[in-house]
Amino acid sequence: MITVRSLTKQYDDAAVVDDVTLDLATAGVTALIGPNGAGKSTLLSVVARLLRPERGTAHVDDLDVHRAGSRELATRLAVLRQEHDLAARLTVRDLVSFGRFPHSRGRPTTEDVAVVDDVLARLDLTGLAHRFLDQLSGGQRQRAFIAMTLAQQTEYLLLDEPLNNLDLTHAVAIMRMLRTAADTLGARVVVVLHDINFASRWSDEIIAMAGGRVVAQGPPTEVVTPEVLRGLYGVDVHVETVRGHRVAVHYG
């Protein structure tokens, strides 16, 4: 369970995450949606301890993330950031192996190597494992960073726009993998998505943010509505139901 209480993060006296309180119960996929600048990345970064809040707390189960040891947190929670600042002269395999560091502490066992091989295969990266990151396309590089996050094999997964640069095949494959992690391994996945229809199709719950606050939270059927989407994005959309999932279309 992720528990967020009265969380506030400010820059220059302006709250970009503004008194957010949330409970994300055990297994499942939660999509975080909202316009640019809504505070989605900042909220994820504070919960992942990449940023310190001015006020409030974030817990992963009984662990206060801002008081926990970094190794302890890294064995429970993995985060995919939106910006990747690791050196380009790393190979894909090196990068994915970093995901094992909280377990291996730099001395990988055969099990660590097997996990890396398995994740590389599942993300369609085996043939690219020896390539340097600056020798990859944008989508291939994005998959390599997702692979590193999955290799950490944590119960909690926070992913900031994992579908950036991905084609439809790989975007569907990633969402299916996250769904499987939640359904079969009991993982708790929180994923920032800009594609409303991916959020609608793959998540159990959608949290909509605007202006640093949570403005809607509920199952996709309740959040993917013309009213909520107009309030969020200021555009009119038509919503249909296709095979039980809400689909939003903007006709202009």
Ligand SMILES: Nc1ncnc2c1ncn2[C@@H]1O[C@H](COP(=O)(O)OP(=O)(O)OP(=O)(O)O)[C@@H](O)[C@H]1O
């Ligand atoms: N280091 C910083 N200094 C000052 N302001 C910042 C800083 N980082 C983020 N912000 C501001 O905080 C607000 C929230 O940013 P955040 O990246 O969390 O939004 P987001 O919802 O993830 O947006 P996007 O969809 O564009 O990725 C924005 O107005 C942004 O300009």
